[in-house]
Structures are given as structure tokens and as C-alpha cells.
Amino acid sequence: MTEHATADPATEAFVAHRNLLFTVAYEMLGSAADAEDVLQETWLRWSDVDLEQVRDVRAYLVRITTRQALNRLRGMKRRKEAYVGPWLPEPLLTAPDVAEDVELAESVSMAMMLVLETLSPTERAVFVLREAFDVGYDEIAEAVGKTPAAVRQIAHRARRHVDARRPRQVVPASASRAALEAFRRAIETMDTQALLEVLAPEVVLMNDGGGIKQASPRPILGADKVTRFMLGVLGKNTDRAITLSPTVVNGAPALLVHLDGEFDGVLAAQVEGAVITGLYYVRNPQKLTRVTAETSLTLR
Template sequence: MSAHATDPATETFIAHRNLLFTVAYEMLGSAADAEDVLQETWLRWAEVDLSQVRDQRAYLVRITTRQSLNRLRAMKRRKEAYVGPWLPEPLLTAPDVAEDVELAESVSMALMLVLETLSPTERAVFVLREVFDVGYDEIAAAVDKSPAAVRQIAHRARRHVDARRPREVVSSSETRAVLESFRRAFETGDLQGLLDVLAPEVVLVGDGGGVKQAALRPVIGAQKAGRFILGGSGKFAGRLSSDLTVVNGNPALVVRLDGEIDGVMAIRVEAARITGLYYVRNPEKLSRVESETTLTLR
């Protein structure tokens, strides 16, 4: 692509690449699959007669959506065979993503998990309408439905997501403060410190992908989650460390064992307590936490 920097099709694709990646990632929860979708989008875009395209950005989003839908249906089979819970692939994001409240919430681990409970078409419609503010007619063209059907799907998906998303918007600074308290307790093996910061109904979800050890089903309740965390970290006393960083637009911890990345821990905070704890250990999902990925809604 770089060999033809003056080619209008290439220039347009590059100009919108970060947006297209964000669309694909929000639909798929996988950076690797989102990159594959972008490659497929480029191949189709390169064959388009640009003189026939009225809105190039909208056209590119439409191609990306269709490719993402195809990929989403194929991923469903992969997830059914996955060992243990499946969590989205965490992305190291620039600090300014955290300042964009709308973008940060849309790519948060908590909301991405809610999106996993939608059907592929519902997810596509929700992401395009609620996150990227795409018009109903344009969404209809992307998902091969009538505008009236898309409105119904959007309403149903919004109701489904609203019933499951966090009820309050928590500032980045508040999340960071809660995470700092968790980090101190985690690194010092302080069970009471963990119980002070974990909500009684906290849900801990671990993703080892059958490669790294992780709970095969969610751990529910502060006592169980606290003991599970310290049981795992206790075996590596003195060898574990953690860095506070920004993952998926929200404060998170990168956990290291003997200096090597062991996993990424993201949280969901409500009423100054952790209600959701998500620990990604599958090595195949950790390639995007050492260099920043640019996400954008525009």
C-alpha cells in the first residue's frame, strides 16, 4: 500500500484506517481478527470505482461491517470450543482515549463483555448506531436489512445492553484510585485489603485459553475471589509485580512474573468498589499491551 502513496484509494483508506479498526474491534473483541478484517476491507476497496462513491468514509465502514459480520459468525464456532471463559483481547491505548468518556466506555472490558451477549446483527447495529452514530439507512445497507428492521433491532439491542451495563459512569481518576488500593493488597498478599475494595457480589473472570492456568468458570463473591487471587499470587511471592496503565481506554494493571508479562487485569467499578475483575492470561491475547493502539470514533 505504501508504494502508491499518491493513489486516492490508498490515501482514503489510510485516512480512515484507525476508525475502521475501531469499528472492527468493537464488533469482534479481537485485534488480530480486526486486522484481518481491515485487510479484507482493503482488498475490496481497491476494486471500487471511486467515481461512483458519494461518501467514501460511509462506504468503507459498510465494507468493514460486512466483513466483521462474516468474521463474527465464524468466531462463534471458535468460542464454543474455547477452554474456559472468553475475554476480549486487551489493547494498550493512549491516555487521551480515557479522556473521551464515550469512547472509553464503548471499548471497556465490561461493555465489550455485554456486547458478547448480542447476536452478530444486533452487535453490528448497536455498535454502528450507539457508538459511531451511523444513520439507520446506512446501517441497513451494511447489514442487509430494511431501515425499519434496523430501528427495531437497535431498540432491542439498546434495551438489552442498558439492562447489563454499569448503572453509573465512573471517572478515570476514581477507577485509578480503586485500582491502586487493589494493587497494594494484591502485591502485599493482604486479604482484608482486597475485601475492602471488592464488592460483595464481585465476579472474577479469568481467560487462560487452555494455555495458562485460569478459573474455568467465573468466581463469584468477595471472599472466594480474594482467596483465589491470593492463592494464585501466593505461589509466586516476590516474583510478581504490576504496572498501572491504560487498557481499552480505562485504568488497568499489567501483571508481570519475573519481569515478563503474565497477564492484564481490568476492572469494573460501581459505588467505589470492584464489581467485575477480568484477568486475561492467554498469551495469544497479550501482543497488544506493549505498544499503543490508536482508537477513534471519527
């Protein structure tokens, strides 16, 4: 191809919307690897479409992506049922400015992604398309194979379900960074009291080893238990040198964990007020392939 050659219209349209389509698929699936597979399936179907019959390219591509993601989401249920220990979304390294986009950052946060896991596949698709991407009810109906009236009911039910479980407040990225910095100092200095002060009394820790890395088989509840676990794994009860490096994951401040110089995992947090209410520690190496290069996400 010469420098003056241009891609065909179908390819240009797909590339122009690729980041949006990936974000749709990722929010529905919680897995970057599966989202990439969905994009491949979307492209195969899109490449056979007669573009002259397409009135709205964005809507058409989102509809294809949603259908493919729904098919995959239903199949993932069996995988998750057989998963060893808690299942956490695959973390994505994102640009720092994503954290300043409150709407986008909340929609892809670890806490929100876990709430979406409690929805049925159709509820999740409807909620994601309506709440995050502001897709019309008629378009969603075409994507999920329901009537617009049914989609409105599903959207209302899903919104009520999510509102009852989502974080009580959204804090600025600066507050999350401050809380994580206090957490980092407490771990690296093995300061039990400082760690207790930055953790909410009802804090929940989930760690995902996928049966490959050691991890607690259940969520750990309460500041005392979380403190003992974190210092046991990362601090006082080990001879390993620990390094916690600030990063931005899923649109929010997070920490990269290295033990004896070896990359061990990603630690994300949910912050409310000035304290940490949720900790999400992903150690499964199969879920750590997207934390070395930034992934572009967009709601538009």
C-alpha cells in the same frame, strides 16, 4: 517513491479512515487479530471500487468493514464454543487520553465488550454502528442487509438488552485508578482485609487462559472467593515475586502482571462508586500481543 510523490486517492482515503475502521471491527469482534484481518479484506474490496461512484467515502468504507466483520463474527461463534474456559476480549494498550473520552472509553471497555458478546451478530453490528458511531439507519440497513424499519427494531431491541446488562454507572478514570491502586497495594502486601474493602461484595472475576495458561474454568463470584483466588494465584500461596504495573487498557486504567519478572497477563477492572465490581484477567499469551504498543482508536 520520491518525497514529493503522493499515494493514490484510494490509499489516502483508506489510511485516513483506518483507525475508525479498526475500531468498528474491534468493537464488533473483540479481537484485534481478527479486526486486522477484516481491514485487509476491506482494503482488497476498496481497492477495486470506482471512486467516482462513491458519494460518502467514510460511509462506504464503514459499510464494507461491517459486512466483512459480520461474516467473521458468525464464523467466530464456533471458535468460542470450543474455547477452553471463559472468553475475554483481546486487551489493547491505549493512549491515556482515551480514558478521558467517556464515550469512547465506555464503548471499548472490557465490561461493555462482554455485554456485546451476549448479542446476536446482527444485533451487535447494529448496536455498535448506531450507538458508538452514530451511523444513520439507512446506512446501517445497507451494511447488514436489512430494511431501515427492521434496523430500527433491531436497534431498539439491542439497546434494551445492553441497558439491562451494562454497568450501572460510569466513573471517572481517576476513580478507577484509585481503586486499582488500592487493589495493587493489597495484593503486593498480601493484605486480605484491604483487598476485601476494595472489592464489591458481588464482585465477579473472569480469567482467560485459553487452555494455555492456568485459569478458573468459570467466573468466580463474591469478594471472599475472589480474594482467596487472587491471593492464591498472585500472593500468599506462591513463592513468586509479583509486580503490578499501572497501564491503560481499552480506554481504562488496568495493571500489567509480572511474576518472577516474566510477563503473565493483563488485569482490567470495572469500578462502580469506589469499589471494583468486575475483574478481567487475560493470561492467554495469544491475546497479549497488543499491550506493548498503543493502538489508536476513534469513533470519528
